Amino acid sequence: MKHSAAETIHLYLTLEQSSLLLEALIEQPFKTVFEIIGSLNLQAQQFYQATCDQQQPQLIILDNADFSLCIRALGELPYNRVSGLIHYLHQQLSTQLVNATELSADNTATGTRA
Template sequence: MTERILSIELSLEEGNLLLIALAECPFKIVFELIGKLNQQAHYHFAEGVDQSGKKIFTFTELEIRLAIKALGKLPYEHVHHLLFSLKKQMTHQLQPESDLPVKPSNTYAGN
């Protein structure tokens, strides 16, 4: 079974906060994720590219859980908005299709 890939929107400021949190973790555990995030950030926020707004970063489920755990070690007032956003995006993407709300149809039986 392959691990699912999540597409998470992060601003430059949120990405920097995430890197700060990961830097506080044992290097052996986070070095690959830090490298992956740096590579994506260089692409998204390169010189001459609009650096405002949020960009899509990809994480495996394990990587996003590691990121959330790292953020949980920082002061709440610094990370609570980012944690809420990450958990919301993660929950939305991992929700099985059968749990998604069903849109009402305009067609009726017999039409």
């Protein structure tokens, strides 16, 4: 299913970070996470390209509901294991929110629509 830009979240994660996210999801009831695990596994294939630096963050796209489920799943793991990733995700979301607000303000000022 296609989602509009407003319904998706673009994250940049390293292989280690995406593995931690998958680990958290695996602990959840299968019927609620199997689709997102499949999507994340498909997107993680980019880490296994010959030219890819696994320490370099790669784009991962999630819809809002899947992102919410990921955050809830991370919240069930020990704090010391996930606090760095949660902080990193918060920084990315804050940056996206600021950018979206600025874009909206620019479009309003010029009379265009995003």
